[in-house]
Amino acid sequence: MPKPKQHDPAERMLNLLALLGNNAQPQTLEQIMDQMGAEYGSSDEGRRTSFERDKAALREMGVPISNIVLRGDAAGKTAYFLNKKGYGTLASQLTVDEIKALQEAAAMVQIDTEWGRRAVVRLGGVIDDHVGFGTMHLESGSLVLPELWRATNECRVVSMRYNAKDRTVHPYGLLSRDGYWYLGAYDLSRKEEVVFRVDRIQGDVVIGATQQAFVRRADYKLADAMPADAKLFDGADEQAVVRIDKVLALTVARELGQSGVILTHENGDIDVRVSCANRVAFRAWLFAMVDRAEVLSPPNVRQEVIGWLNEVASGI
Amino acid sequence: MRGRNSWRRRIGKRGPRSAKVRVQNALHIMPWVMERGGSTVEEIAQQFGLTKEEVLEDLSTAMVCGVPPYCGGDMIGVVVFEDGSVEAHPSQSFDRVLELTYVEIFGLSVLADAAAQLPGMKRDKRLASAIAKLRDFLGGDVVDVETEQATYLDIVWEAAEKGEKLEIEYLSPSKDISTKRTITPRTVFGDAGHWYTTADDDLSNESRIFRIDRIQEVRATGQVVNIVAATATTPSWFPDDGTLPVVRAHVKAAAAWVVETYPCRDVQENDDDSFDISIVVNSAHWLGRLALRAGGNFVITEPIEFIDIAQRTAQTVLRRYSDVSELAD
Numbered sequence: 001m002p003k004p005k006q007h008d009p010a011e012r013m014l015n016l017l018a019l020l021g022n023n024a025q026p027q028t029l030e031q032i033m034d035q036m037g038a039e040y041g042s043s044d045e046g047r048r049t050s051f052e053r054d055k056a057a058l059r060e061m062g063v064p065i066s067n068i069v070l071r072g073d074a075a076g077k078t079a080y081f082l083n084k085k086g087y088g089t090l091a092s093q094l095t096v097d098e099i100k101a102l103q104e105a106a107a108m109v110q111i112d113t114e115w116g117r118r119a120v121v122r123l124g125g126v127i128d129d130h131v132g133f134g135t136m137h138l139e140s141g142s143l144v145l146p147e148l149w150r151a152t153n154e155c156r157v158v159s160m161r162y163n164a165k166d167r168t169v170h171p172y173g174l175l176s177r178d179g180y181w182y183l184g185a186y187d188l189s190r191k192e193e194v195v196f197r198v199d200r201i202q203g204d205v206v207i208g209a210t211q212q213a214f215v216r217r218a219d220y221k222l223a224d225a226m227p228a229d230a231k232l233f234d235g236a237d238e239q240a241v242v243r244i245d246k247v248l249a250l251t252v253a254r255e256l257g258q259s260g261v262i263l264t265h266e267n268g269d270i271d272v273r274v275s276c277a278n279r280v281a282f283r284a285w286l287f288a289m290v291d292r293a294e295v296l297s298p299p300n301v302r303q304e305v306i307g308w309l310n311e312v313a314s315g316i
Numbered sequence: 317m318r319g320r321n322s323w324r325r326r327i328g329k330r331g332p333r334s335a336k337v338r339v340q341n342a343l344h345i346m347p348w349v350m351e352r353g354g355s356t357v358e359e360i361a362q363q364f365g366l367t368k369e370e371v372l373e374d375l376s377t378a379m380v381c382g383v384p385p386y387c388g389g390d391m392i393g394v395v396v397f398e399d400g401s402v403e404a405h406p407s408q409s410f411d412r413v414l415e416l417t418y419v420e421i422f423g424l425s426v427l428a429d430a431a432a433q434l435p436g437m438k439r440d441k442r443l444a445s446a447i448a449k450l451r452d453f454l455g456g457d458v459v460d461v462e463t464e465q466a467t468y469l470d471i472v473w474e475a476a477e478k479g480e481k482l483e484i485e486y487l488s489p490s491k492d493i494s495t496k497r498t499i500t501p502r503t504v505f506g507d508a509g510h511w512y513t514t515a516d517d518d519l520s521n522e523s524r525i526f527r528i529d530r531i532q533e534v535r536a537t538g539q540v541v542n543i544v545a546a547t548a549t550t551p552s553w554f555p556d557d558g559t560l561p562v563v564r565a566h567v568k569a570a571a572a573w574v575v576e577t578y579p580c581r582d583v584q585e586n587d588d589d590s591f592d593i594s595i596v597v598n599s600a601h602w603l604g605r606l607a608l609r610a611g612g613n614f615v616i617t618e619p620i621e622f623i624d625i626a627q628r629t630a631q632t633v634l635r636r637y638s639d640v641s642e643l644a645d
Binding site for chain 1: 335336338339340342343344348351363364365377378380381382383384386392407408409410412413414415416417418419420421422423424425426427428430431432433434435436437440442443445446449450453454455459460461462463464467473476477487489492494502503504505506507508509510529530532533576589601604605607608609611612624626627629630631632633634635636637
């Protein structure tokens with residue numbers, strides 16, 4: 001028996017699209033199969049499976065295939081049509097100048113994937129591969145990022161593994177800061193708002209099927225939810241006074257702002273007041289200056305620092 | 317340069333392309349050609365980052381498609397001529413630009429938000445207006461890109477633009493010294509949360525990379541030199557050219573940030589979430605600082621001269637604390 005002809009799935013999808021576009025009336029699955037049955041095989045189940053796969057693939061590409069449930073003679077049957085309102089709405093809102101600006105942005109910023117550049121091309125822009133004297137590299141290649149973004153934008157519940165624990169969260173926002181991506185979310189098990197570092201999410205994330213599954217707090221801003229100063233992360237605003245050598249004084253004063261400088265010595269050293277609530281972050285900040293910085297007060301923090309140093313010095 | 321073509325080189329030669337990719341390309345190409353009243357295979361390849369062979373394959377697929385009974389006017393009106401020109405006749409199904417996918421919209425949001433932080437773009441009204449429309453379309457601020465606010469970024473950027481020499485005082489924490497030097501910034505780039513400039517350095521007579529937030533003071537000299545047509549690139553940090561020492565270390569889970577932050581090689585992840593790594597050492601001071609910050613969670617196993625660097629660095633710091641009567645041995 002001759003082997004049935006194998007149809008190229010690409011041709012089948014384009015034919016399906018042409019069929020839906022050429023018919024003014026929505027088409028039921030039976031009507032589609034009447035015309036394209038040979039391409040979809042002989043068994044009813046196989047046809048439906050292939051049709052559903054093609055429909056899903058086309059929708060994923062952005063083809064606005066909509067469906068309605070018919071009335072009258074065909075009552076209860078689902079029919080499919082191309083919803084012309086679903087085409088290129090963002091593209092139609094942007095002016096030529098705005099697209100040019102996005103083009104320039106795509107030439108100057110590297111994000112490790114083609115996602116953004118592809119979007120600019122799709123909007124009608126042209127990517128100039130010539131990079132000028134200024135550029136920015138923003139590591140954004142994780143496949144988890146667009147998934148989290150979609151979940152955030154569509155208010156879908158996210159399940160993920162983080163710090164060896166399974167978490168279910170309501171994602172509120174994504175922020176890139178200091179070379180890392182962060183997800184701000186409401187953690188359903190902890191019952192509080194939490195910030196997660198995206199590169200520490202283990203494995204894939206599972207995005208809930210339901211859109212608008214929760215309401216994001218209207219005034220939520222991730223940048224506000226996440227203190228810029230990691231030393232503040234643990235909440236209580238405990239502070240330490242630290243003496244900084246002249247050689248680092250300008251850098252530290254710039255980092256903390258002039259209000260953080262409480263005394264400038266004649267030799268150029270400065271004393272600064274700095275948050276130390278998060279000891280891990282405080283220690284990383286303090287020891288980055290090695291012996292160019294010394295905790296002066298409060299006594300308990302100074303003793304802690306001496307204790308840490310003794311531990312390391314003795315090789316514990 | 318990390319352009320479209322170099323990206324392709326990085327991901328290697330493409331294998332057979334899926335049906336979905338070919339359909340997607342055809343759906344992007346056809347409205348673009350229709351809008352322009354025609355194009356060429358070469359132009360299409362350039363615009364969409366495809367090879368000419370891929371363009372031909374995708375258009376050939378489209379050319380044999382249409383509506384039953386698939387003959388004459390039933391077909392999609394795409395024609396590729398021998399000279400490489402392409403015509404696409406108006407069609408109800410294929411003349412509209414598809415909406416961007418969520419992956420593309422995410423990428424676009426990141427590009428736009430990041431570009432708005434660049435000194436050359438931050439006052440660009442066109443970009444601001446594009447971002448406003450993008451946010452409106454997305455329904456709010458769901459992606460934010462924050463970059464370091466380096467005090468002298470604008471001055472260095474402007475100097476690179478004009479070819480102006482700058483006198484700077486620069487701190488090198490890895491060597492624990494501060495130097496005065498005259499530099500001519502050639503490129504400016506942001507990477508891993510910091511801003512840098514690649515500049516001609518009069519002190520070393522070489523091109524050097526300076527981290528802009530480590531510039532402690534700056535003075536514009538007014539001296540302008542020829543602008544070199546330089547392309548900003550992100551360098552490979554910690555170049556392993558064989559001249560710098562390499563240490564082997566055991567990194568406990570509590571100091572996983574070391575592995576995340578610095579370029580490590582021969583990384584082996586253990587069952588207890590610790591790592592065994594090799595890392596290029598920029599300077600002994602740098603390594604001591606790293607080991608001290610990580611405390612006992614970063615244990616150097618070789619070479620022998622660096623094994624006790626954390627202890628030695630801690631002892632140095634302890635000397636500052638004058639009320640410490642006795643240092644640990």
